[in-house]
Amino acid sequence: MIVAEPGTGRLQGAFRALGDPTRRSILLLLRDRDMTIQEVSDRFPITRAAIKKHLDILETGKLISVHPSGRERVNRLEPAALAQANDWFDHFSRFWDGRLQALKTRVEQDETEDGTSAEPAKPEGNTSND
Amino acid sequence: MIVAEPGTGRLQGAFRALGDPTRRSILLLLRDRDMTIQEVSDRFPITRAAIKKHLDILETGKLISVHPSGRERVNRLEPAALAQANDWFDHFSRFWDGRLQALKTRVEQDETEDGTSAEPAKPEGNTSND
DNA sequence: TTAATATGACACCAAATGGTATTATAAAGG
DNA sequence: CCTTTATAATACCATTTGGTGTCATATTAA
Numbered sequence: 001m002i003v004a005e006p007g008t009g010r011l012q013g014a015f016r017a018l019g020d021p022t023r024r025s026i027l028l029l030l031r032d033r034d035m036t037i038q039e040v041s042d043r044f045p046i047t048r049a050a051i052k053k054h055l056d057i058l059e060t061g062k063l064i065s066v067h068p069s070g071r072e073r074v075n076r077l078e079p080a081a082l083a084q085a086n087d088w089f090d091h092f093s094r095f096w097d098g099r100l101q102a103l104k105t106r107v108e109q110d111e112t113e114d115g116t117s118a119e120p121a122k123p124e125g126n127t128s129n130d
Numbered sequence: 131m132i133v134a135e136p137g138t139g140r141l142q143g144a145f146r147a148l149g150d151p152t153r154r155s156i157l158l159l160l161r162d163r164d165m166t167i168q169e170v171s172d173r174f175p176i177t178r179a180a181i182k183k184h185l186d187i188l189e190t191g192k193l194i195s196v197h198p199s200g201r202e203r204v205n206r207l208e209p210a211a212l213a214q215a216n217d218w219f220d221h222f223s224r225f226w227d228g229r230l231q232a233l234k235t236r237v238e239q240d241e242t243e244d245g246t247s248a249e250p251a252k253p254e255g256n257t258s259n260d
Numbered sequence: 261t262t263a264a265t266a267t268g269a270c271a272c273c274a275a276a277t278g279g280t281a282t283t284a285t286a287a288a289g290g
Numbered sequence: 291c292c293t294t295t296a297t298a299a300t301a302c303c304a305t306t307t308g309g310t311g312t313c314a315t316a317t318t319a320a
Contacts, residue, residue, distance in 0.1 A: 012151050019149030020278085021142050024218075031226045038296060050279055052297080071287040071296050079226075082219065088154075089216040096161045096209075150308085168266060180309055182267080201266050201317040265318075270311100277306070285298075290291100 010062070014085040017061035022046070023054050027063060030077040037073055140192070144215040147191035152176070153184050157193060160207040167203055 017023050026040060041051035055075055058064045062081040067074040147153050156170060171181035185205055188194045192211040197204045 009151075015151075015154070016149050019146050021139075021145075022278090024145070028222070031222070036296075046278085047280065048297085049281080049299095053278075068297095071285095073297065079223075082222070086216070086219040089212065089219070092158070092161070092212070093209075152308085166266075176308085177310065178267085179269095179311080183308070198267095201315095203267065261320100263318100263320080266316085268313100268315075270313085272312105273308105273310080275307080275309100278304095280303075281301090283298100283300080286296085288293100288295075290293080 010081070011084060011088060013061035014063060014081045015061075015088075017058050017063050018085060020054070020057075023058055026051075026054060026058065027077060027082075030064060030075060034067075034074045034076045037075065040075065140211070141214060141218060143191035144193060144211045145191075145218075147188050147193050148215060150184070150187075153188055153193075156181075156184060156188065157207060157212075160194060160205060164197075164204045164206045167205065170205065 022044065025044075029035065029040060029043060037048060037052055037055060040055065041048040044051060055064065055066075058075075059066055063078055065076050065078050067076060152174065155174075159165065159170060159173060167178060167182055167185060170185070171178040174181060185194065185196075188205075189196055193208055195206050195208050197206060
Protein backbone atom coordinates (compact mmCIF):
# COMPACT_ATOMS: atom_id res chain seq x y z
CA MET A 1 0.00 0.00 0.00
CA ILE A 2 1.98 2.88 -1.39
CA VAL A 3 1.85 5.71 1.08
CA ALA A 4 5.13 7.49 0.40
CA GLU A 5 6.47 10.39 2.36
CA PRO A 6 4.10 13.15 3.42
CA GLY A 7 3.60 16.56 1.90
CA THR A 8 7.13 17.13 0.78
CA GLY A 9 6.66 17.18 -2.97
CA ARG A 10 7.16 20.17 -5.19
CA LEU A 11 3.53 20.53 -6.12
CA GLN A 12 2.45 20.09 -2.55
CA GLY A 13 4.69 22.93 -1.42
CA ALA A 14 3.06 25.28 -3.88
CA PHE A 15 -0.51 24.17 -3.24
CA ARG A 16 -0.01 24.32 0.45
CA ALA A 17 1.30 27.87 0.21
CA LEU A 18 -1.57 28.89 -2.03
CA GLY A 19 -4.08 27.57 0.47
CA ASP A 20 -3.83 30.65 2.64
CA PRO A 21 -5.48 33.89 1.52
CA THR A 22 -2.85 36.10 3.15
CA ARG A 23 -0.15 34.32 1.21
CA ARG A 24 -2.05 34.71 -2.03
CA SER A 25 -2.36 38.41 -1.26
CA ILE A 26 1.37 38.60 -0.69
CA LEU A 27 1.98 37.03 -4.08
CA LEU A 28 -0.28 39.63 -5.67
CA LEU A 29 1.69 42.33 -3.91
CA LEU A 30 5.05 41.02 -5.03
CA ARG A 31 3.85 41.02 -8.59
CA ASP A 32 4.29 44.78 -8.63
CA ARG A 33 7.79 44.78 -7.24
CA ASP A 34 10.23 43.04 -4.94
CA MET A 35 9.76 43.90 -1.31
CA THR A 36 11.52 43.51 2.00
CA ILE A 37 9.75 41.81 4.88
CA GLN A 38 9.13 45.20 6.39
CA GLU A 39 7.51 46.55 3.25
CA VAL A 40 5.23 43.56 2.98
CA SER A 41 4.22 43.57 6.62
CA ASP A 42 3.50 47.29 6.46
CA ARG A 43 0.63 46.42 4.16
CA PHE A 44 -1.04 43.89 6.42
CA PRO A 45 -2.74 44.23 9.77
CA ILE A 46 -0.73 41.40 11.32
CA THR A 47 2.72 41.42 12.89
CA ARG A 48 5.97 41.33 10.98
CA ALA A 49 6.75 37.99 12.59
CA ALA A 50 3.57 36.48 11.19
CA ILE A 51 4.37 37.84 7.75
CA LYS A 52 7.85 36.40 8.03
CA LYS A 53 6.36 32.97 8.63
CA HIS A 54 4.17 33.32 5.58
CA LEU A 55 7.19 34.36 3.53
CA ASP A 56 9.06 31.32 4.80
CA ILE A 57 6.27 29.07 3.64
CA LEU A 58 6.14 30.81 0.27
CA GLU A 59 9.88 30.34 -0.03
CA THR A 60 9.63 26.66 0.90
CA GLY A 61 7.04 26.29 -1.83
CA LYS A 62 9.47 28.06 -4.15
CA LEU A 63 6.85 30.64 -4.98
CA ILE A 64 9.28 33.36 -4.00
CA SER A 65 13.02 33.64 -3.72
CA VAL A 66 14.90 35.59 -1.10
CA HIS A 67 17.85 37.85 -1.71
CA PRO A 68 19.74 39.23 1.27
CA SER A 69 20.98 42.72 0.70
CA GLY A 70 22.77 44.31 3.58
CA ARG A 71 20.53 43.97 6.55
CA GLU A 72 17.50 43.65 4.35
CA ARG A 73 15.95 40.57 2.85
CA VAL A 74 14.35 41.14 -0.50
CA ASN A 75 11.50 38.84 -1.47
CA ARG A 76 11.00 38.18 -5.14
CA LEU A 77 8.16 36.44 -6.88
CA GLU A 78 9.17 33.23 -8.65
CA PRO A 79 6.94 32.28 -11.54
CA ALA A 80 8.21 28.72 -12.04
CA ALA A 81 6.44 27.07 -9.10
CA LEU A 82 3.28 29.00 -9.82
CA ALA A 83 3.35 27.80 -13.39
CA GLN A 84 3.79 24.29 -12.12
CA ALA A 85 0.71 24.55 -9.95
CA ASN A 86 -1.11 25.99 -12.91
CA ASP A 87 -0.04 22.98 -14.91
CA TRP A 88 -1.87 20.75 -12.47
CA PHE A 89 -5.14 22.15 -13.76
CA ASP A 90 -4.09 21.64 -17.34
CA HIS A 91 -3.09 18.10 -16.67
CA PHE A 92 -6.30 17.53 -14.81
CA SER A 93 -8.48 18.73 -17.64
CA ARG A 94 -6.36 17.21 -20.35
CA PHE A 95 -7.56 13.77 -19.39
CA TRP A 96 -11.03 14.92 -18.68
CA ASP A 97 -12.47 15.94 -22.02
CA GLY A 98 -12.02 19.63 -21.71
CA ARG A 99 -14.97 20.29 -19.49
CA LEU A 100 -12.72 22.43 -17.36
CA GLN A 101 -11.52 24.56 -20.21
CA ALA A 102 -15.05 24.98 -21.46
CA LEU A 103 -16.11 26.30 -18.11
CA LYS A 104 -13.28 28.72 -17.64
CA THR A 105 -15.12 31.74 -16.43
CA ARG A 106 -14.18 35.17 -17.54
CA VAL A 107 -12.20 36.61 -14.68
CA GLU A 108 -14.67 39.08 -13.39
CA GLN A 109 -13.61 39.15 -9.77
CA ASP A 110 -10.14 38.93 -8.37
CA GLU A 111 -8.78 37.56 -5.17
CA THR A 112 -10.30 40.43 -3.19
CA GLU A 113 -13.77 39.12 -3.89
CA ASP A 114 -12.57 36.32 -1.73
CA GLY A 115 -12.60 38.78 1.15
CA THR A 116 -10.53 36.49 3.27
CA SER A 117 -8.62 37.28 6.43
CA ALA A 118 -5.85 39.77 6.12
CA GLU A 119 -5.77 42.13 3.23
CA PRO A 120 -3.18 44.68 2.33
CA ALA A 121 -4.03 47.95 3.94
CA LYS A 122 -1.51 50.59 2.98
CA PRO A 123 -1.94 50.72 -0.79
CA GLU A 124 -3.89 53.95 -1.08
CA GLY A 125 -7.63 53.62 -0.74
CA ASN A 126 -7.47 50.55 -2.90
CA THR A 127 -10.00 48.01 -1.71
CA SER A 128 -9.40 45.81 -4.71
CA ASN A 129 -5.90 44.58 -4.24
CA ASP A 130 -4.77 42.99 -7.44
CA MET B 131 -7.87 48.64 7.91
CA ILE B 132 -9.96 46.29 5.87
CA VAL B 133 -9.82 42.86 7.37
CA ALA B 134 -13.13 41.33 6.29
CA GLU B 135 -14.45 37.96 7.28
CA PRO B 136 -12.12 35.00 7.32
CA GLY B 137 -11.71 32.27 4.74
CA THR B 138 -15.30 32.02 3.64
CA GLY B 139 -14.98 33.17 0.06
CA ARG B 140 -15.56 31.02 -2.98
CA LEU B 141 -11.98 31.01 -4.11
CA GLN B 142 -10.74 30.30 -0.64
CA GLY B 143 -12.97 27.26 -0.37
CA ALA B 144 -11.44 25.82 -3.51
CA PHE B 145 -7.85 26.69 -2.70
CA ARG B 146 -8.19 25.39 0.78
CA ALA B 147 -9.55 22.09 -0.51
CA LEU B 148 -6.76 21.84 -3.06
CA GLY B 149 -4.15 22.34 -0.38
CA ASP B 150 -4.35 18.74 0.75
CA PRO B 151 -2.76 16.00 -1.38
CA THR B 152 -5.33 13.38 -0.43
CA ARG B 153 -8.09 15.66 -1.60
CA ARG B 154 -6.32 16.30 -4.89
CA SER B 155 -6.02 12.54 -5.32
CA ILE B 156 -9.73 12.17 -4.68
CA LEU B 157 -10.44 14.71 -7.39
CA LEU B 158 -8.28 12.74 -9.80
CA LEU B 159 -10.21 9.61 -8.87
CA LEU B 160 -13.60 11.20 -9.40
CA ARG B 161 -12.52 12.29 -12.83
CA ASP B 162 -13.01 8.74 -14.02
CA ARG B 163 -16.45 8.29 -12.55
CA ASP B 164 -18.77 9.23 -9.73
CA MET B 165 -18.18 7.28 -6.56
CA THR B 166 -19.79 6.62 -3.21
CA ILE B 167 -17.90 7.35 -0.04
CA GLN B 168 -17.24 3.68 0.33
CA GLU B 169 -15.79 3.37 -3.14
CA VAL B 170 -13.49 6.30 -2.57
CA SER B 171 -12.33 5.17 0.84
CA ASP B 172 -11.66 1.68 -0.49
CA ARG B 173 -8.89 3.24 -2.53
CA PHE B 174 -7.09 4.94 0.32
CA PRO B 175 -5.27 3.60 3.34
CA ILE B 176 -7.20 5.80 5.75
CA THR B 177 -10.57 5.30 7.38
CA ARG B 178 -13.92 5.98 5.79
CA ALA B 179 -14.56 8.66 8.39
CA ALA B 180 -11.43 10.53 7.35
CA ILE B 181 -12.40 10.28 3.70
CA LYS B 182 -15.85 11.55 4.57
CA LYS B 183 -14.28 14.65 6.12
CA HIS B 184 -12.23 15.25 3.01
CA LEU B 185 -15.33 14.88 0.88
CA ASP B 186 -17.14 17.36 3.10
CA ILE B 187 -14.37 19.88 2.58
CA LEU B 188 -14.40 19.26 -1.16
CA GLU B 189 -18.14 19.79 -1.14
CA THR B 190 -17.82 23.00 0.87
CA GLY B 191 -15.32 24.21 -1.71
CA LYS B 192 -17.87 23.23 -4.37
CA LEU B 193 -15.30 21.05 -6.07
CA ILE B 194 -17.71 18.15 -5.88
CA SER B 195 -21.46 17.79 -5.55
CA VAL B 196 -23.24 15.12 -3.58
CA HIS B 197 -26.23 13.13 -4.74
CA PRO B 198 -28.00 10.89 -2.24
CA SER B 199 -29.29 7.73 -3.81
CA GLY B 200 -30.95 5.31 -1.48
CA ARG B 201 -28.58 4.71 1.36
CA GLU B 202 -25.66 5.74 -0.79
CA ARG B 203 -24.15 9.13 -1.34
CA VAL B 204 -22.70 9.63 -4.76
CA ASN B 205 -19.89 12.13 -5.08
CA ARG B 206 -19.51 13.90 -8.38
CA LEU B 207 -16.73 16.11 -9.63
CA GLU B 208 -17.79 19.70 -10.25
CA PRO B 209 -15.65 21.52 -12.78
CA ALA B 210 -16.91 25.03 -12.11
CA ALA B 211 -15.03 25.70 -8.90
CA LEU B 212 -11.91 24.13 -10.30
CA ALA B 213 -12.12 26.38 -13.30
CA GLN B 214 -12.47 29.33 -10.98
CA ALA B 215 -9.32 28.40 -9.12
CA ASN B 216 -7.60 27.96 -12.44
CA ASP B 217 -8.72 31.44 -13.37
CA TRP B 218 -6.80 32.82 -10.45
CA PHE B 219 -3.59 31.90 -12.24
CA ASP B 220 -4.76 33.48 -15.45
CA HIS B 221 -5.72 36.64 -13.68
CA PHE B 222 -2.45 36.61 -11.85
CA SER B 223 -0.36 36.38 -14.97
CA ARG B 224 -2.55 38.66 -17.03
CA PHE B 225 -1.30 41.64 -15.10
CA TRP B 226 2.17 40.33 -14.89
CA ASP B 227 3.49 40.43 -18.43
CA GLY B 228 3.05 36.82 -19.27
CA ARG B 229 6.07 35.55 -17.45
CA LEU B 230 3.89 32.82 -16.05
CA GLN B 231 2.60 31.67 -19.39
CA ALA B 232 6.08 31.68 -20.82
CA LEU B 233 7.23 29.37 -18.10
CA LYS B 234 4.41 26.91 -18.33
CA THR B 235 6.25 23.65 -18.18
CA ARG B 236 5.24 20.71 -20.24
CA VAL B 237 3.34 18.46 -17.88
CA GLU B 238 5.86 15.71 -17.54
CA GLN B 239 4.91 14.50 -14.10
CA ASP B 240 1.49 14.21 -12.59
CA GLU B 241 0.24 14.53 -9.10
CA THR B 242 1.78 11.19 -8.16
CA GLU B 243 5.23 12.65 -8.51
CA ASP B 244 4.13 14.65 -5.56
CA GLY B 245 4.27 11.43 -3.58
CA THR B 246 2.31 12.93 -0.78
CA SER B 247 0.51 11.19 2.06
CA ALA B 248 -2.31 8.94 1.04
CA GLU B 249 -2.47 7.50 -2.41
CA PRO B 250 -5.14 5.33 -3.87
CA ALA B 251 -4.29 1.70 -3.33
CA LYS B 252 -6.89 -0.53 -4.92
CA PRO B 253 -6.68 0.52 -8.58
CA GLU B 254 -4.81 -2.44 -10.04
CA GLY B 255 -1.06 -2.20 -9.95
CA ASN B 256 -1.34 1.40 -10.98
CA THR B 257 1.23 3.48 -9.19
CA SER B 258 0.55 6.52 -11.30
CA ASN B 259 -2.87 7.60 -10.28
CA ASP B 260 -4.12 10.07 -12.81
C1' DT C 261 -38.05 -10.13 10.58
C1' DT C 262 -33.24 -10.13 10.66
C1' DA C 263 -28.70 -9.36 9.07
C1' DA C 264 -25.67 -6.76 6.41
C1' DT C 265 -24.29 -2.34 4.47
C1' DA C 266 -23.63 2.79 3.85
C1' DT C 267 -23.68 6.58 5.98
C1' DG C 268 -23.96 10.22 9.79
C1' DA C 269 -22.58 12.06 14.10
C1' DC C 270 -19.67 12.34 17.97
C1' DA C 271 -15.91 12.51 21.09
C1' DC C 272 -11.25 12.36 21.27
C1' DC C 273 -6.18 13.11 19.99
C1' DA C 274 -1.63 14.66 18.35
C1' DA C 275 0.34 17.72 15.30
C1' DA C 276 0.20 21.63 12.37
C1' DT C 277 -1.26 26.46 11.71
C1' DG C 278 -1.57 31.27 12.23
C1' DG C 279 -0.94 34.30 15.46
C1' DT C 280 1.49 36.92 19.44
C1' DA C 281 5.39 38.90 22.34
C1' DT C 282 10.15 39.03 23.57
C1' DT C 283 14.93 38.92 23.02
C1' DA C 284 19.17 38.94 20.29
C1' DT C 285 22.05 40.29 16.41
C1' DA C 286 23.65 42.73 12.50
C1' DA C 287 23.99 46.67 9.60
C1' DA C 288 23.43 51.78 8.86
C1' DG C 289 23.54 56.49 10.17
C1' DG C 290 24.30 60.33 13.25
C1' DC D 291 30.28 55.27 19.90
C1' DC D 292 25.48 55.12 20.12
C1' DT D 293 21.03 54.75 18.22
C1' DT D 294 17.99 53.17 15.02
C1' DT D 295 16.35 49.74 11.87
C1' DA D 296 15.72 45.09 9.63
C1' DT D 297 15.77 40.80 10.57
C1' DA D 298 16.24 36.22 13.15
C1' DA D 299 14.98 33.15 16.71
C1' DT D 300 12.39 31.49 20.29
C1' DA D 301 8.67 30.40 23.40
C1' DC D 302 4.01 30.46 23.92
C1' DC D 303 -1.05 30.18 22.69
C1' DA D 304 -5.69 29.05 20.73
C1' DT D 305 -7.68 26.91 16.86
C1' DT D 306 -7.73 24.01 12.98
C1' DT D 307 -6.51 19.82 10.79
C1' DG D 308 -6.23 15.12 9.68
C1' DG D 309 -6.70 11.26 11.83
C1' DT D 310 -9.00 7.56 14.89
C1' DG D 311 -12.83 4.75 17.16
C1' DT D 312 -17.60 4.08 18.55
C1' DC D 313 -22.39 4.19 18.17
C1' DA D 314 -26.84 5.31 15.97
C1' DT D 315 -29.75 5.20 11.91
C1' DA D 316 -31.52 4.18 7.40
C1' DT D 317 -31.63 1.11 3.48
C1' DT D 318 -31.20 -3.18 1.21
C1' DA D 319 -31.09 -8.11 0.94
C1' DA D 320 -32.07 -12.71 2.56
